[in-house]
Amino acid sequence: MYCEKCKKRPATLHFTKIVNDEKTEVHLCEQCAQEMGKVNTMFTPFSITDLLSSFFEVGGEGQQTIYGQQALKCPQCGFTFGDIKKTGRLGCGHCYVTFREQLMPILKRIQGRTEHSGKVPKKIGGQIWLSREIKRLKDELNKAVAEEAYERAAQLRDKIRELEGKPVDGQGRW
Amino acid sequence: MVNWIKNDGPNSDVVISSRIRLARNIEGIPFPIIMDDKQAQQVVKIVKDAIFNSNTVLAGEFIDLEIDKLSDIDVQRLVEVHVVSPDLVKNRKRSAVLLRRDETVSIMINEEDHIRIQCLNTGFQLENVWDLADKVDDVIEENVKYAFDEQLGYLTCCPTNVGTGIRASVMLHLPALTITGYTKGMLQTISKIGLTVRGLYGEGTEVAGNMFQLSNQLTLGQSEEEIINNLTTVTHQLVDREWAARENIAKHDRYGLEDKIYRSYGILSNARKISSKEAMDLLSDVRMGVDMEILKEVDINTINQLMFDIQPASVQKLAGITDGAEQRDVARAEVIRQRLNKK
Numbered sequence: 349m350y351c352e353k354c355k356k357r358p359a360t361l362h363f364t365k366i367v368n369d370e371k372t373e374v375h376l377c378e379q380c381a382q383e384m385g386k387v388n389t390m391f392t393p394f395s396i397t398d399l400l401s402s403f404f405e406v407g408g409e410g411q412q413t414i415y416g417q418q419a420l421k422c423p424q425c426g427f428t429f430g431d432i433k434k435t436g437r438l439g440c441g442h443c444y445v446t447f448r449e450q451l452m453p454i455l456k457r458i459q460g461r462t463e464h465s466g467k468v469p470k471k472i473g474g475q476i477w478l479s480r481e482i483k484r485l486k487d488e489l490n491k492a493v494a495e496e497a498y499e500r501a502a503q504l505r506d507k508i509r510e511l512e513g514k515p516v517d518g519q520g521r522w
Numbered sequence: 523m524v525n526w527i528k529n530d531g532p533n534s535d536v537v538i539s540s541r542i543r544l545a546r547n548i549e550g551i552p553f554p555i556i557m558d559d560k561q562a563q564q565v566v567k568i569v570k571d572a573i574f575n576s577n578t579v580l581a582g583e584f585i586d587l588e589i590d591k592l593s594d595i596d597v598q599r600l601v602e603v604h605v606v607s608p609d610l611v612k613n614r615k616r617s618a619v620l621l622r623r624d625e626t627v628s629i630m631i632n633e634e635d636h637i638r639i640q641c642l643n644t645g646f647q648l649e650n651v652w653d654l655a656d657k658v659d660d661v662i663e664e665n666v667k668y669a670f671d672e673q674l675g676y677l678t679c680c681p682t683n684v685g686t687g688i689r690a691s692v693m694l695h696l697p698a699l700t701i702t703g704y705t706k707g708m709l710q711t712i713s714k715i716g717l718t719v720r721g722l723y724g725e726g727t728e729v730a731g732n733m734f735q736l737s738n739q740l741t742l743g744q745s746e747e748e749i750i751n752n753l754t755t756v757t758h759q760l761v762d763r764e765w766a767a768r769e770n771i772a773k774h775d776r777y778g779l780e781d782k783i784y785r786s787y788g789i790l791s792n793a794r795k796i797s798s799k800e801a802m803d804l805l806s807d808v809r810m811g812v813d814m815e816i817l818k819e820v821d822i823n824t825i826n827q828l829m830f831d832i833q834p835a836s837v838q839k840l841a842g843i844t845d846g847a848e849q850r851d852v853a854r855a856e857v858i859r860q861r862l863n864k865k
């Protein structure tokens with residue numbers, strides 16, 4: 349997306365303008381925004397999502413080789429890497445497999461890390477889920493004990509027992 | 523009337539609301555950005571079935587808003603009260619929203635992702651809100667196979683959501699920190715620790731009503747609990763600093779503070795025509811006055827409710843008027859006067 353004012357540089361700042369209660373989006377490059385006095389030091393007016401296309405666009409010649417395979421298509425949705433660059437979005441879950449090699453450095457830049465460590469769906473994970481979840485809960489339990497949060501610790505211990513297949517007092521699922 | 527805002531949340535003086543949003547997609551179906559109408563219908567059906575046919579109390583708690591049949595003004599109103607996201611509106615002909623009757627949970631179908639679970643409540647209660655979102659997620663997952671990758675976690679349309687798919691946020695009212703200029707530095711520091719702040723209701727970089735939304739920026743590599751703990755810690759600090767700043771102002775310029783609060787209250791109670799920006803700023807003063815027990819003529823719930831009800835579509839709906847900014851400004855002033863002068 350190009351800056352609305354100079355139409356030359358990429359728009360990196362995105363504002364919501366409200367005139368007579370009507371909202372309009374304004375997209376500017378940093379230079380034009382500064383000239384128009386739109387930027388003060390109050391806070392950064394953009395979220396990382398808005399910066400996305402620039403994440404995909406940035407880069408010199410080194411990246412050309414990585415992003416060179418524009419003909420590669422996701423077999424499930426038909427998206428090319430060009431489509432991803434253009435929209436800053438992926439076409440389907442399988443795109444993460446198809447374009448993994450190209451996506452990893454970008455994810456690293458956006459997210460800092462590339463290894464999920466949160467919730468795992470029970471159905472998919474199965475045993476992996478179970479052992480991961482038990483480990484996670486045990487860490488939480490240790491922390492709770494260290495903080496002397498005994499009520500929370502008791503809850504966690506019950507949860508761990510439940511997952512390990514040991515009986516707890518049978519409250520139904522919510 | 524906004525239903526969820528009526529709940530009495532903990533620590534609701536500075537923290538107006540806590541929200542968790544989870545992004546999920548169904549395996550094997552393209553994301554909304556490129557799916558066709560048939561696939562869109564298929565997703566709507568899968569998610570509706572997962573909720574309404576589940577063997578949990580949830581099944582009876584939700585209603586289908588039938589958002590494709592609502593008028594523009596009704597949909598805009600839902601956005602203003604934070605029940606529905608602006609992105610969903612763009613795509614609403616093939617979207618659906620399942621709303622829990624008390625408005626604390628909305629499941630948006632075919633927004634940017636197939637499924638967006640949003641849980642929202644008053645005050646500072648991120649953990650409760652997360653527990654609820656987690657449960658709703660579990661219920662859906664019983665009948666839906668999510669797009670999930672061992673390494674990358676939940677797969678989302680936008681790579682800024684991949685991993686946990688979680689966006690945790692709190693809506694903060696920071697009048698004293700804004701007056702004292704503290705917010706400038708604070709907001710820059712915050713972006714360095716993986717959080718994002720944005721002003722709410724503002725024009726450009728300006729903030730109306732001294733309202734800020736603080737949320738996590740990163741979704742990959744940290745667990746949901748870590749993300750929530752991080753946000754909670756920073757929120758606690760901001761609440762403490764906001765109160766320290768308020769007490770400082772009260773100590774050094776008591777009359778100035780009272781004067782500002784009562785003037786704002788006076789304008790709101792008497793104005794015949796008012797823009798949403800002016801109303802938000804004045805309500806901010808009054809809200810601080812009520813929190814600090816300086817102004818006792820009005821209760822905090824009335825103010826909280828008004829902050830939502832004075833937004834454009836809400837005013838139009840409450841006053842039953844058609845478009846037109848001037849008409850709306852008159853209707854807005856009337857709504858405010860009625861609420862503030864009601865004993």
Ligand SMILES: [Zn+2]
Nearest residue numbers: 351354377380
């Ligand atoms: Zn420009």
Ligand SMILES: [Zn+2]
Nearest residue numbers: 422425440443
């Ligand atoms: Zn794909």
